[in-house]
Amino acid sequence: MLADAHRDGMASDIPMTGEDGLWLRLDRPNNVLGVVSVLWTATPVDPTALRRLLAERIVDRYPVFRCRPVTRSAWLPGAAWEEDPDFDLGRHVLVESLPDAHPEAALQQRVGDLRSTCLDLEHPPWSVHLLQGHGRGSAVVVRTHHALADGVRMTRLLFALLDPLPGEGAAARPVGTHGMDDPFADLLAAPRHPLRALGAGVRVLTSGLNTVYDTLQMLGWTNPPTAWTGPPGTRKSAAWSDPVPLDLLADLAHAEGATINDVCLALLGGALARAHRAEMRAATPSDLAWMVPVNLEPLEAGPPERLGNRFALVLVVLPLRGPFRARVAEVHARVERLRHSWEPVLTRGLQQLLGLAPNPLATTLSDYFAGKAVGVLTNVPGPRSAMALAGAEVTGIVGWAPCSGDQVMTACIVSYAGRVRIGFGTDDRRVGDARLMVAAFRDELHAVVEQYRTAAAPAGVPAPRPEPGVSTAATPIAAVNRSDPRGSPRR
Template identity: 75%
Template sequence: MDDIPMAAEDGLWLRIDRATNVLGIVSVLWTATPVEPVALRRVLSERVVDPHPVFRHRPVLDGGWLPAGTWEEDPDFDLDRHLRVESLPPGRPDAALQERVGQLRSTPLDLSRPPWSVHLLQGHGEGSAVVVRAHHALADGVRMIRLLLALLDPLPGASADARPVATHGMDDVVADLLDGLRHPWRSLGAGLRLTVSALNTALDTVEILGWVNPRTAWTGPPGRDKTAAWSEEIPLDLLAGLAHEDGATVNDVCLALLGGAVARAHESELNGPTPSNLAWMVPVNLDPLEAGPPERLGNHFALVLVVLPLRGPFRARLAEVHARVERIRHSWEPALTHGLQQLIGRAPDPVAGAVSDHLANKAIGVVTNVPGPRTRMALAGAEVTGIVGWAPCSADQVLTACIVSYAGGVRIGFGVDRCRVGDARVLVSALREELAAVVRDHRPTHRSPATGSATTPARSTR
């Protein structure tokens, strides 16, 4: 099998990898019944390794001044080396799983082999848990999650309904220009959209260049140890009801809740002043939105800076989040930042490292939003009961958060640096308190489209 050329965009993630922030994408799912190792191995072989030969290759970077790299076939490739079967300690299965995920997030991937692994953890209650790790150089988070979902099958008697994976969409300047040229009567609307996008882009650029995250007790170089935890399932109807009242989106609601949770955790653990705003890096999908496995891997996404409010009433924070996200969505910031990522990927190591760290350190961390299947799915015949997954942090970032929807529910997960932030469960507890306070104060009702009956939001508990 021939070597595979490595795109500069992919090689960048290898060059900025470090022991204190391992650039691995980590996904976790758990099942109602045990997953058989032989069945999981067959699914991995048929749906991951065989269709995507890069999973048989290891990365090789040229040590020269200008970046270059290839994916070199591993002559000793053995799928069993990448699929590892373990047993969780008895008792408190969720805590044991979260502890193991934290350990895996702390562990560098072996770059002398294809940099990915699947850990089948037996003894998670009555079922199993599966942790998938892959280096960011193999694929971006959107493509890796699509690949993970491609391992799943509909339950017997159900139809597959996996919505496309994305975070935020963006305006298409080329489409607007072509629309105006082909249909002159639409040129006014296209011109207005282009003007709005240009103004928003200018505002976003000024904000990015000038933004410096306020210092907190979490600020500083991270350590090697990481922790991970996630919420119980939050009903999607609850979040949709909160969003509907203000003309916002479910994503806006989750980001507003996330900001409130960070503020609560910061105040309760540190007894110090909480800043009004903190910036996060948010991945934006640049691929056409399609369900199913990706046709190719590698990286094709943009990172945008989103400033989230932490203090103030929930409704005010929600309105602010919605306005900020809409401004980015109707701008060319994703296209510009993607172009900048490509330039950094082609720069010499000292320049690439310095610029990448400077931009990354404008944010406390990364937050992703992954819409998953709308119906229950199965992995190797075992029903999947929950999914979470994180993008990695880089430079001195200390917190990664994920918002993952699955089968009518949403989970919000946290991966944090133990040295700077501590135990991720503190953030989960703060999120639970924030959600309970919002429900208590607003109590939205949402009419279920399936039954036509009004439903009262339930509180998320651990």
């Protein structure tokens, strides 16, 4: 949209959609609305090569990256993207050095600093930080304002900077959360496929009932008070888990007849309970709701054709208590109901309406709905084989959507090259250091793996040794019965 306007020679002052402008209005010092992604490499990244990639694949292709936001009124909606007359790529691409000692901790500290810092709205609101000295390689932190694009499209842009390693094919796949069931194509084919249309009719009825249920639940839901309840502060932290082999999660999903996403959410629920119980010395609630972004447009591999925000937020209630098996079953049932619901369409419509509302009404209602969740949870399927950034092999990726209102936590589930990492971004005042959440997740995963090994492994058979650099809990479950008839894992 913006790119076409520039090519056609139109004025550089381009109206911003109400939905994009809403995220600009919701930006606050205690919850900066920046999408943050981090990747690190096995060898150093050349700064000149990185700048060239950014210029060719991002800035030249999407001229909005040369524009700054301009607000028309402090009370009424309305904003525009105005070309920055002082645009300088060097202002946005910064080269820094990590200390020689503890580079991973230093990287997480730097990411926390950037998550706590407001983006400069006097210039295009994005930055790329090349951090040299991350082990034998580099780390790259990308920050973009939510008004530029949603997290799904920004992640696709990040992947657009990567190239297959020599001898590898392009292995990028679409990025997003769970998809939505669409029965209407089968309904329209009723004259040719009556049985298929009948099944589609049942699915439409089911979707309608699920929509009513989910909408009433969202409107009536209030998270129980926890030690994390309350207005957040301005200081944020970030941390991420060791890589977990995707095969391990697939084994767990296969054993439970669930999806890998279900398993990750059940593990996350258990980790939240552990962290709340151990660190906060407070009673653990039975359920806690998160906001989960859902992309509403078909996704293809490669960079997006256009930017902006075209997604919905749905409320997903995670069970925290009970055995792992029970939590997986409950998560599976809740997510499947959302998949066969039109709640995402309704919440997207609400976002669009709020984007057209005056500031007091838009911010009040946005804060009301944000307050129903402890934070934002994303699931990002990345490239299935290792990729390279400016010739340097990428060895890990994490990334977070921002929080809004009084939300105090953001979490991501990111798969890359056959491994999965769980990343946490936390508010220091309410939650504390994000590394506490990572430790709780590690302990939960270890406990679940040991539970399956103990139940199925023959006595006297030692557990397999962990791979170097991989979580000690993240080794294959040798004794999980892969012939379990309850189903195969799905993303």
